[in-house]
Every structure is written in C-alpha cells, then in structure tokens.
Amino acid sequence: xxxDIDKAVNVNVFSYGICVKECPLEASDVVECxxxxxxxxxxxxxxxxxxxxxSYCLPVYDTLPAEVQxxxxxx
Numbered sequence: 001x002x003x004d005i006d007k008a009v010n011v012n013v014f015s016y017g018i019c020v021k022e023c024p025l026e027a028s029d030v031v032e033c034x035x036x037x038x039x040x041x042x043x044x045x046x047x048x049x050x051x052x053x054x055s056y057c058l059p060v061y062d063t064l065p066a067e068v069q070x071x072x073x074x075x
Contacts, residue, residue, distance in 0.1 A: 018042070023050045023057035 018039045021032040026049050033042040048064050050057035064072060 020057060023052045025049050025051070027063070 018031075018036060019034045024031050029049075031042050033039075035041065048068075049060040051060060052058075059068075059072070061069060061072065
C-alpha cells in the first residue's frame with residue numbers, strides 16, 4: 001500500500017493507500033494500481049522506495065525525507 005505518507009500519518013492510513021500490482025522498489029518505478037474515491041490516479045506521488053511486508057508496501061525508511069522520517073517515527 002502506497003500513497004501520500006504526509007496525509008496518512010495524520011489520518012487513517014487506509015484512507016490514502018491504494019492497491020498496487022507490485023510494490024515500487026524505487027521512487028521512479030511505474031505503479032499499476034486500482035484507483036479509489038480518495039486516490040484518483042496511479043501516480044505514487046512518492047519520492048521513496050518501498051518493500052512488501054504482509055501484503056503491504058512499506059516505505060524504505062532511509063529514502064524518506066527527514067521531515068517524513070520524524071512523522072514516521074511518531075507512528
């Protein structure tokens with residue numbers, strides 16, 4: 001599950017996640033997804049890589065911007 005992590009850490013993470021065919025390993029990877037009412041495009045909007053954990057795409061911590069790392073730590 002990927003999406004706007006800034007919004008996700010401040011609200012229900014499942015509201016801003018999307019279902020993807022594969023987790024993007026790099027920020028530049030093309031994402032094939034199923035859109036939702038909240039997420040209307042398959043652009044990941046991310047500037048970080050992810051890895052799959054229990055059917056969820058989790059961000060690679062070291063690739064997150066410093067401000068987002070702080071928010072991620074708070075989760």
